[in-house]
Amino acid sequence: MPFMKGAIKKDEYYVVIFGCGRLGSRMANWLSSMGCSVVIVDRNDSSFDALSNEFTGFNILGDATELDVLKEAKLDKADVALVLTTDDNTNLMISMSAREYFEVPRVVARAYDPNNIRMFSDFGIEVICPTLLAVESIKNALHFIGGDDK
Amino acid sequence: MALVYVVDDELNVRRIVKKTMENENNEVHTFVTAEEALEEIEKRKPDLLFTDLGLPSMNGIQFLKELKNRGYSIPVIVISSDTSPESIRSAFKAGIVDFLTKPFTPQEIRDATELALREEDSIYKRAREIKRLIEEGKTAKAESLMGNLFSDFPGSPFPHFLYALLVAKDNPRIAIKHLKASLSLDEDFKDASTELKKLEE
Numbered sequence: 001m002p003f004m005k006g007a008i009k010k011d012e013y014y015v016v017i018f019g020c021g022r023l024g025s026r027m028a029n030w031l032s033s034m035g036c037s038v039v040i041v042d043r044n045d046s047s048f049d050a051l052s053n054e055f056t057g058f059n060i061l062g063d064a065t066e067l068d069v070l071k072e073a074k075l076d077k078a079d080v081a082l083v084l085t086t087d088d089n090t091n092l093m094i095s096m097s098a099r100e101y102f103e104v105p106r107v108v109a110r111a112y113d114p115n116n117i118r119m120f121s122d123f124g125i126e127v128i129c130p131t132l133l134a135v136e137s138i139k140n141a142l143h144f145i146g147g148d149d150k
Numbered sequence: 151m152a153l154v155y156v157v158d159d160e161l162n163v164r165r166i167v168k169k170t171m172e173n174e175n176n177e178v179h180t181f182v183t184a185e186e187a188l189e190e191i192e193k194r195k196p197d198l199l200f201t202d203l204g205l206p207s208m209n210g211i212q213f214l215k216e217l218k219n220r221g222y223s224i225p226v227i228v229i230s231s232d233t234s235p236e237s238i239r240s241a242f243k244a245g246i247v248d249f250l251t252k253p254f255t256p257q258e259i260r261d262a263t264e265l266a267l268r269e270e271d272s273i274y275k276r277a278r279e280i281k282r283l284i285e286e287g288k289t290a291k292a293e294s295l296m297g298n299l300f301s302d303f304p305g306s307p308f309p310h311f312l313y314a315l316l317v318a319k320d321n322p323r324i325a326i327k328h329l330k331a332s333l334s335l336d337e338d339f340k341d342a343s344t345e346l347k348k349l350e351e
Contacts, residue, residue, distance in 0.1 A: 012170070012256040012257075014255040014256070014257075035169065037166060037253070037254075037255055037256055039253045056161070056162040056165045056166060057162060057253070058162065058252060060253070073253065074253060074254075074255065077255045077258070
């Protein structure tokens with residue numbers, strides 16, 4: 001696997017991000033600052049305003065559920081796809097195309113609903129679930145309530 | 151280490167190509183316009199040139215023609231978001247080595263560079279060798295080398311031109327077809343047009 005879990009060690013990865021919202025744009029800015037080649041796709045032109053001046057990648061305006069848009073983003077050459085739109089179903093559709101059709105080595109998607117995680121995982125898609133992350137963070141914040149009982 | 155010039159009005163393209171080529175230990179200079187690049191080329195000729203087609207003021211095709219008019223033979227890689235068949239055809243007719251579409255990956259840059267430098271190094275040398283073999287009547291050897299030339303440089307006018315020279319005596323009709331193919335790849339290829347005139351007479 002060219003893009004190993006844990007850390008970005010080379011500065012030449014080709015990363016395609018779907019969704020240029022708060023999360024997508026931040027990831028794009030960070031990956032770009034790390035030296036990765038980044039392509040970010042969104043269907044709303046004004047979303048790209050969230051990218052910083054230092055962003056050195058490419059923007060593609062289009063609907064990522066359309067195959068032509070995925071081809072335009074050269075998804076077949078991607079080391080990583082980050083699927084970060086705000087809709088679980090859209091994310092699943094894009095992620096499945098990335099894995100099955102374009103054979104992207106690593107696909108990381110956002111799923112809001114914890115009940116959807118299994119569907120993503122069944123296709124070898126790594127999932128970030130903001131709901132579960134929030135639950136864990138809140139649990140940690142309230143850790144004192146449990147006292148010594150673990 | 152090669153001297154590489156990058157001409158593109160998009161900052162991100164200049165940055166990515168520069169970084170990729172510098173990682174391969176090349177010296178890279180970037181320019182926003184063709185005019186700026188030409189000024190620098192007059193002072194120091196690069197080993198390789200990347201250019202966009204949609205440049206402000208002088209466009210990419212005009213830039214390539216200007217390089218030819220000034221007698222420069224520099225391997226050129228076009229990077230463009232204009233992927234219309236007309237643009238690609240005009241660019242190849244103007245003598246480019248490769249055409250990359252935006253967005254592009256660092257690996258595409260490296261592959262195109264390798265192709266460009268290999269082509270610059272070898273096509274003229276190999277073409278000269280094949281021409282010599284044809285002139286000496288060593289046609290079997292020339293034909294065998296020609297096969298490789300066709301597969302290595304499908305976009306070059308040389309393989310068609312040389313094949314025409316090889317078969318001109320025995321089969322002038324086929325030779326004419328190949329000379330026309332050669333000229334469709336480079337309409338300014340004088341050797342091919344001279345040979346074609348001879349055969350048509």
